[in-house]
Amino acid sequence: METAHFGNYNVNTYTDLNDDDDVYDDDDIEPTTYNQPPVPQPQGYPAAPRYNPINQYESADEYDQEEDEEEETLEENPLAAVHQLATKKVGIQLYNNNLVLDCPVATNLSKASQFETPETSYMRYAAVTSTEPANYRHDGFDLRQNIYSDPRSTQLFIVITIYNEDDILLARTLKGVFKNIYNLRKSKDPKWGSESWQRVVVSIVADGRANVHPRVLGLMSSLGCYQEGVAFNTVGDKEVTAHVYEYTTNIGIGKVSDGVVELIDPSDKDTRDKSPKICPVQLLFCIKEKNAKKINSHRWFFEAFAPLLNPFVCILLDAGTKPDEHALYNLWLEFDRHDDVAGACGEIQADVGRWGKRLLNPLVATQNFEYKISNVLDKPLESAFGFISVLPGAFSAYRYTALLPSRYGNFFEDPESGEKTVLGPLDKYFKGEEVHKSNTGIFEQNMYLAEDRILCFALVAKPGCRWKLRYVSAATAVTDVPSELHDLIGQRRRWLNGSFFAALYALTHAFEIWHTNHSLIHKIMFHVEFIYQFFNLLFSWFSIANFFLVFYIISKSMGETFDAGKILSVILEWIYVACLMVCFIFSLGGNKPKTTNKAYVTIVVFFAILMIYLSVGVIYLSVKNIESITSIKFVDFFKNNILRSLVISLASTYIMYVVASLLFLQVGHLFTSFFQYMLLSPSYINVLNVYAFCNIHDLSWGTKGDNGPKQDLQKLSKGKDEDQSKKFAINVATDQSAIDEAYLRMHKLIENPLVEEVKKVDEKELAMSKFALIRSSFVMLWIVSNFALIAVVIQAGGVERLDGADDDDDDTATRISSIYLQVVLYSVAVLSFIRFVGAFWFVIGRIAFSAIHR
Incomplete structure (x- = not known):
């Protein structure tokens, strides 16, 4: 495996918060293991899997088990349909008191692999019981990139957030991402190369298990990063808060149109010759039990997974946003060339359809013009100043170390324990999640409808640093825009209110710029931009x-x-x-x-x-x-x-x-x-x-939070002593024919064209x-x-x-x-x-x- 070093950061370093050095160079990178001891890296994987594959066990009737409960049908809940599989009880052993399984994949997926290793032969499932995403690491969970005999460094960590979107929108985004990873392998840049795919991880975070579209499960199953029936409600006395699936897929995504996603199997010569741009892709599929809004999905990405991977650049995408085949490299290049860039965004274009047929809709045409003018006037102007008021969550990138606290950050002291925590830009970003649950004022709650604007200001005004935000015109992405008037009105309600109050926040906190290490000229230029934004705000009023x-x-x-x-x-x-x-x-x-x-x-x-x-x-x-x-x-x-x-x-x-x-x-x-x-x-x-x-x-964001997890999956009863050396029985499919059958059944969900459902209008008064x-x-x-x-x-x-x-x-x-x-x-x-x-x-x-x- 090739080894490459990017930027100036070290995956194993961490900062001493008690450092009394008064001289602070903001070029110093703040690492992800901030204020935490490094976690020892286990050896022996993939040569020997860290968790024993479940198909190595025979009957497990002698192991502890809980009485089976009535399961739902596949149509009601694909996650719960274990009874439709030819399953048997196998004995598994917990690791760090957690349920983690290495599940063998279907024959089609194994044949498609370009190399035979456990990461392509097994899908890894973790029943996450962490009450908060930030506890993911401390509770003993890990990711596969860290448990290989030679742990992999991650340069690009990509998150795609979904709610109830269908497989067409997700496949469109994944297709663009897959093309980017393939082109990174073929890049002439010496920092990339044939093994570049090992330095890119693609995560999909679903906001609420009950809201996941069945066809999305079919798509992820076809890619190998999901298996029917592999999910649990509880592990002992702990409720499962998220289901994490990991797999390195070799299946490509071809044509996405007419309501059908065409998958490309490289083992099939005909399809391989038609679409040769296929390479391995490391996937992470996280299904949250509860619906807790998009910002909570980003919390799982930034607080649960990113600290384990310590990525150089984090890229945010929405389902339905398709990046150009070189867009991710162009975004990464901005960070690699400029050490002072904390965040960047590319050009978002409205999806006008093939031959521009969607422009026949005046709403789509209007938004197309609006996006274009923003990309040739507003974004370049703000980028010239070094402060872009908003990096769109649908297509933006951040230097991960810039998101972490600096030694000059604010401290939060827990009133009960007295423990002090240093606050960073991400704390301000995620504050919106708590704000909407609390009794804070209407100003602050509206302000956090545009939490990405708050994050942008927090980065530029980060104490003791001199971070800037940039616009990369060479990085483009196409996204869906509302085609119905009522959808546009609802969308702009959030955008306008959030941007208005967030702009007021930035203007009233403008003097925080003077706590940074920006040069005097840049500080003055920032205030010139604030004056410009003030007049824009006045004209808007x-x-x-x-x-x-x-x-x-x-x-x-x-x-x-x-x-x-x-x-x-x-x-x-x-x-x-x-x-x-x-x-x-x-x-x-x-x-x-x-x-x-x-x-x-x-x-x-x-x-x-x-x-x-x-x-x-x-x-x-x-x-x-x-x-x-x-x-x-x-x-x-x-x-x-x-x-x-x-x-x-x-x-x-x-x-x-x-x-x-x-x-x-x-x-x-x-x-x-x-x-x-x-x-x-x-x-x-x-x-x-x-x-x-x-x-x-x-x-509101148009979604409602779930009251609690549904008790419709398997349960693992560990007993009172919770002895980790003890083996426990679970129902899983271990026979290869049963696994193949389940794979084909899930794949059929996306074979037929998607038929859009007509949603009923809610007549209830608010x-x-x-x-x-x-x-x-x-x-x-x-x-x-x-x-x-x-x-x-x-x-x-x-x-x-x-x-x-x-x-x-x-x-x-x-x-x-x-x-x-x-x-x-x-x-x-x-x-x-x-x-x-x-x-x-x-x-x-x-x-x-x-x-x-x-």
Whole structure:
């Protein structure tokens, strides 16, 4: 096996927290064995398995056993269907008081292996009884990478979180990951090579056993990292909290379409010749007993598994997000080249389907344009500063050592034991899990809807360090986006509320930057970015008022140019206000978007028509203004203050879209998605924002936690003495024909095309939240401030004509409205210019860096 060294870290070192050295170099790596003695590494595996394979035992009737209980059918619960297998009782011996089994795999999986070792001949199962993920290691559990005769170092540790997604979404992500691992083997980079697969571990964490899609179990069984009937409810008097399966698969994933996942067996010459890009992949499949949200799945990844593997880089993916075949290497390269990079993200692209057929859906097209503009303007700007406000959980990467506490971190002292624990960025990240269970304030609970933003700020502001966050444009991934309006509204409720309150948190804690080791210039630059974010936040708060004022002025000006314009202006104003009020009523009334989807669709259609009217109005008034010019001087066109400001604001925004897209050599979205984005942009302001702010009391993620584990699996009774040398009886399949039969039965779950189930709409009213009063006060403040701004500008200011004609209104009043709108519109232009400068600087920096390292 090849040996390679990456970065500057050592898997066996650990830090002394009592070090009194005042000089701290943030280039020093903080290891995973932080404040803990190294765990001795056992020898002899794979030459001799650490746990005796269960198929070595014969009848175990003489061993202790518990009376069998009635089992469920496969259709009811595939995990519990042991009675459908040809099983027998075998004697097993506990290790460290834990139930860990090495289960022989199906013949198909063994034949597919390119080499014959226990890691391909046996699947490893652990019935985890740890009450908390952080106790996983201390309770004596381990991972296979550590128990080989030559323990493996892990460079890339990948986690894919799933809830109730089907096999199609998971297979799409795994296919992209598998391609990346294959390309790492073929990489010309001397730090990788033919044995690169041994330095990559892919984990799939399922959030709740009852919620796992049966076809996902079929897919994982077909890959070898799951077996029907191998699961337990209890081990002695301890409840099983998670089921961990480990296997090194050689099965590849081919075509994923039409509701079917095509698997590739390298032992089959026909399929191997068609899809030769197959290599071994180390899989870890963790099924949590309870549903405890995505953040808890990340807790298992970071606190249970990562400390054992001590990875160089951790990569986060969502099921349905498919990374490009070189995306993971490009992310890793950013960390390998820059010692001060703590986190990075790539370009997330909307899945537009084959030949872009999904762009026919205006919602998908709008999100496609939105993602593209964020990737060519926002992310490059923030990356140039060194602080990206959010690294998307669907596709991002972190240097593991940067996530751990530093010696200058805050201490938490247990009030009972007095034990002190150093807090790090991960503690702030996972605080959201406890926040949602406690009686903390509504601000903090909404803030932790965007816990990834909290983590990003915690990394940049980590005491005594100088970590930065970067955007890697060369790393791309495709992800599913909502195609239904009610799904988009629900998604943006979480995004908008979480990002708004997390941005407030970052702004109010901005001075924590001065506790870091960043240079003075970087600290100043961070504050420049915070000021930029403050103005963005301010414009977001008053977005409804500003949009209505622009509409009102253009509408009134159109009404003065032709007779029918006055009538149309009044009609549109009344419909506008009515639609806005309906949005508030639906949002405040506790109506779910899915139950009022038709009304929301009608409102969105109206705002799209309104946007067309406004666009035509700007062009028409500009032409009228030109016709009113008596001289041939071009400068006379800009004599009208508001029209001048409006044209500059719009031009700066849309021209920057075009220029930035050309700068990144991405222009397709300008032709396929810009028109849809322009039409739906008013709905983003008047529908999505309203629903989000009116539901800040809603802290749900669309999932419900389980009350407790179901007692539908096997139970292992250890007796009172719990003697580890003693052998205990369990029901397992040991006959190869029975194992093959179970494998084929699980594989059939994914052979037929997936038929999507039509979910019933829940008609029950939402329970009253304890934050209802705070929610109402917050929304009232928002509404009053926006409408007060509208009233002041309109009533105290009047409206300046945009067609070049004279206005009979009071000059002072006209000047007030003119000045306000000019400030708003010019501010938009300035912010657009800043975004462009950031994107331009990002591109220049990349070109310069490539030239230096060429």
